[in-house]
Amino acid sequence: MSDRLDAQPGPATGSGSSVQPERDQPETGAPTKGTRMAAPGTRTSEEKTARRPAAGKADTTKVLAVPKGRTGAARILLGRDAIMIYVLVVVVLYASLVIPRFASPVTVGFLLLDVIPTLLIALPMTLVIISGEIDLSVASIAGLTSALMGVLWQGGMPIALVLVICVLAGLVAGAFNGVLIAYLGLPSLAVTIGTLALFRGLALVVIGDNAVANFPPGLTSFFTSKIGGTGIPTVMVGVVVLIIAFAVVLHFTPFGRGLFALGYSKEAATFVGIDVARSKFLLYLATGTVSAFAGIYWTLRYSSARSDNASGLELAVIAAVLLGGVSIFGGKGSIPGVLAGVLLIGTINYALKLDRVSEVVLIIVTGSLLILSVVAPNIGAAVQRARHARQVRAAPLP
Amino acid sequence: MRFIHSGSTRRRAAFAALATSAALVLSACGGGAATEGGGAEGGSGSDGEQTITFIPKQLNNPYTDVVLGGGEDGASEAGFASSEVVGPLDASASSQVSFINAETQRGTNVIVIAANDPDAVGPALEEARTAGAKIVAFDSDTNPDYRDLFVSQVNAKDVALIQLELISKQIGGEGEVAILSATANATNQNEWIKFMEEELAANPEYAKIKLVAKVYGDDDDTKSFQEAQGLLQAYPNLKGIISPTTVGIAATARYLSTSEYKGKVALTGLGLPNEMRPFVKDGTVKEFALWDPAQLGYVAAFAGKALADGSITGEVGDTFEAGELGEREIAEGGIVLVGPPTVFTTENIDDYDF
Numbered sequence: 206m207s208d209r210l211d212a213q214p215g216p217a218t219g220s221g222s223s224v225q226p227e228r229d230q231p232e233t234g235a236p237t238k239g240t241r242m243a244a245p246g247t248r249t250s251e252e253k254t255a256r257r258p259a260a261g262k263a264d265t266t267k268v269l270a271v272p273k274g275r276t277g278a279a280r281i282l283l284g285r286d287a288i289m290i291y292v293l294v295v296v297v298l299y300a301s302l303v304i305p306r307f308a309s310p311v312t313v314g315f316l317l318l319d320v321i322p323t324l325l326i327a328l329p330m331t332l333v334i335i336s337g338e339i340d341l342s343v344a345s346i347a348g349l350t351s352a353l354m355g356v357l358w359q360g361g362m363p364i365a366l367v368l369v370i371c372v373l374a375g376l377v378a379g380a381f382n383g384v385l386i387a388y389l390g391l392p393s394l395a396v397t398i399g400t401l402a403l404f405r406g407l408a409l410v411v412i413g414d415n416a417v418a419n420f421p422p423g424l425t426s427f428f429t430s431k432i433g434g435t436g437i438p439t440v441m442v443g444v445v446v447l448i449i450a451f452a453v454v455l456h457f458t459p460f461g462r463g464l465f466a467l468g469y470s471k472e473a474a475t476f477v478g479i480d481v482a483r484s485k486f487l488l489y490l491a492t493g494t495v496s497a498f499a500g501i502y503w504t505l506r507y508s509s510a511r512s513d514n515a516s517g518l519e520l521a522v523i524a525a526v527l528l529g530g531v532s533i534f535g536g537k538g539s540i541p542g543v544l545a546g547v548l549l550i551g552t553i554n555y556a557l558k559l560d561r562v563s564e565v566v567l568i569i570v571t572g573s574l575l576i577l578s579v580v581a582p583n584i585g586a587a588v589q590r591a592r593h594a595r596q597v598r599a600a601p602l603p
Numbered sequence: 604m605r606f607i608h609s610g611s612t613r614r615r616a617a618f619a620a621l622a623t624s625a626a627l628v629l630s631a632c633g634g635g636a637a638t639e640g641g642g643a644e645g646g647s648g649s650d651g652e653q654t655i656t657f658i659p660k661q662l663n664n665p666y667t668d669v670v671l672g673g674g675e676d677g678a679s680e681a682g683f684a685s686s687e688v689v690g691p692l693d694a695s696a697s698s699q700v701s702f703i704n705a706e707t708q709r710g711t712n713v714i715v716i717a718a719n720d721p722d723a724v725g726p727a728l729e730e731a732r733t734a735g736a737k738i739v740a741f742d743s744d745t746n747p748d749y750r751d752l753f754v755s756q757v758n759a760k761d762v763a764l765i766q767l768e769l770i771s772k773q774i775g776g777e778g779e780v781a782i783l784s785a786t787a788n789a790t791n792q793n794e795w796i797k798f799m800e801e802e803l804a805a806n807p808e809y810a811k812i813k814l815v816a817k818v819y820g821d822d823d824d825t826k827s828f829q830e831a832q833g834l835l836q837a838y839p840n841l842k843g844i845i846s847p848t849t850v851g852i853a854a855t856a857r858y859l860s861t862s863e864y865k866g867k868v869a870l871t872g873l874g875l876p877n878e879m880r881p882f883v884k885d886g887t888v889k890e891f892a893l894w895d896p897a898q899l900g901y902v903a904a905f906a907g908k909a910l911a912d913g914s915i916t917g918e919v920g921d922t923f924e925a926g927e928l929g930e931r932e933i934a935e936g937g938i939v940l941v942g943p944p945t946v947f948t949t950e951n952i953d954d955y956d957f
Binding site: 306309311312315318319409413414415416418425426429503506507508509511512513514516517554555558559561563564565568 | 662687689690691692693695696697700701704705707708709710721722723725726787788793819
């Protein structure tokens with residue numbers, strides 16, 4: 206734990222405690238890490254008193270960990286999420302200037318339609334990775350949902366019932382992951398690699414080598430329709446609702462704050478009274494359900510239900526989530542950052558496609574971005590540590 | 604309190620690094636647009652400014668490369684101002700959609716596509732047509748509602764029958780055979796397999812031939828190799844394998860040539876002469892078939908030109924000139940046939956270079 210703290214200076218890397226202990230509570234328990242969406246100004250007044258106790262009085266507001274780094278608005282404007290958003294804006298502006306036809310509603314529509322599956326699954330994936338776990342079976346759940354959808358629809362079931370059953374199937378698949386990971390305590394990486402293959406295999410069993418395409422035309426055209434002349438797909442309304450729901454859960458509820466604690470230190474989280482197993486189980490239910498949504502979307506957008514739908518999507522999602530500033534070790538991350546990460550990858554991909562750059566270049570760019578985003582902050586941290594060590598060594602002995 | 608300052612420098616540096624890298628990456632790739640004299644293309648439809656784009660099933664596939672080579676030649680002979688090739692790296696159903704979308708936005712006049720899935724590309728092609736593009740399917744058809752023409756290698760039934768003839772000849776007309784195909788959803792492969800199954804059931808000549816398995820190598824070399832291995836382990840009495848895909852037949856031949864089954868288990872199907880040459884020479888494979896893939900792209904380019912010029916509409920009975928290959932007529936279902944398949948043997952394989 207202690208070297209974790211040393212290795213992470215500054216709030217951008219999550220060691221600034223943003224949750225102030227309430228005055229009427231005993232100050233035990235580690236301050237929760239990493240919530241970086243605290244409203245500006247919530248802590249400043251208290252911190253000032255903490256840092257400069259009034260002379261002659263006993264310090265009654267002893268803070269265990271002295272917060273380092275920025276506070277308030279500066280912290281939000283210069284944090285990792287903000288940086289991602291700036292980069293996204295720069296990329297969009299640059300593409301609009303350099304690439305002919307990029308700046309148009311048509312781009313907005315096509316681009317969003319392309320990123321919606323990634324965007325959807327990235328939401329629960331963010332929560333899962335923040336809590337220190339991972340779920341690699343998401344794309345296979347989407348594929349299984351798609352296969353199921355095709356078979357049930359071909360079997361003559363009404364479409365509403367088909368959709369309900371598909372969402373339930375996602376829920377069950379998520380629950381299966383959840384039970385193995387949360388209640389049996391198996392490592393999530395191993396479990397979800399297993400279920401990645403298992404669910405994809407089940408999809409093949411369900412639909413075999415067939416493809417079902419004759420979904421109701423009204424429904425499929427709705428899924429590719431746009432809101433008026435804005436180019437924004439109609440489906441985005443539902444996606445935005447989900448985004449807001451996940452952002453609220455992660456950043457403004459005790460459950461969400463518990464996830465950061467969980468990712469930071471499971472033992473500490475247990476002592477603080479967080480129900481670790483239940484939290485994790487709920488997260489896997491969420492990934493399963495949202496993956497089912499993604500599978501349904503995929504099937505109707507491409508009007509084709511097949512067993513290999515959405516294959517490889519899990520890696521695209523995890524790459525976007527990590528690019529969005531979520532730490533693979535857990536305990537750090539935010540929904541706005543992830544949104545920026547997903548949109549950044551989507552924008553770069555679409556811009557390069559519009560410019561007819563080969564897909565070989567696309568994957569190289571995506572990979573390089575991810576590596577850069579992981580390496581850049583750590584270079585800074587390494588230089589810091591080296592400099593600090595030098596100073597300590599150079600300090601005269603008392 | 605140094606660390607407070609250094610924290611901000613670090614953050615600034617990180618931001619600068621990220622922003623610069625993103626800008627660099629984009630400018631490196633954006634350079635293409637600037638040099639192309641971007642924006643002066645498409646949409647007008649007048650002669651000499653028409654553009655054509657080929658969207659194959661996947662890039663970096665040897666067969667596709669030959670088809671596209673023919674397509675490039677055809678496009679320049681037919682008089683397109685520019686011909687482009689874009690496409691996914693994986694042959695999945697939906698991977699082509701965003702490429703079609705990007706071409707729609709660029710105002711490409713003719714899109715020539717080999718569909719990975721007949722329906723998944725539909726909505727995107729509809730949008731492209733609405734924007735004024737002509738759609739030519741080739742190699743693997745889309746749902747007929749979504750295209751103007753389909754340029755087919757050869758009659759699907761002929762392709763299926765010639766493969767059966769070859770395998771029957773090589774195994775002496777009786778025994779167990781298996782099929783090693785591409786992906787489970789491949790339109791063309793599934794059509795051939797369907798014809799093969801019907802012919803096996805209907806034709807008394809093939810009464811003693813039993814189709815015991817259909818496996819899928821997903822047009823992936825490693826997976827096809829493993830599937831071939833699995834077939835021979837699962838069916839010890841197997842006499843022959845038909846692989847109606849160039850990737851599959853090459854991988855199977857590679858496995859057979861190093862195994863105990865070399866020369867004992869017959870292999871035929873559709874292969875590229877350059878890839879199959881060593882296996883024909885060393886006796887692993889006696890005969891296999893294919894049409895000239897370059898002609899497929901070539902004819903597709905001319906068909907696209909005729910559509911873009913408005914000289915044909917895709918009606919049955921329309922004819923157009925396909926360069927040096929002469930006249931082609933549009934048959935039932937909007938299909939244009941390229942020509943009969945060629946059978947490659949030790950005698951003639953050295954005459955072909957693709």
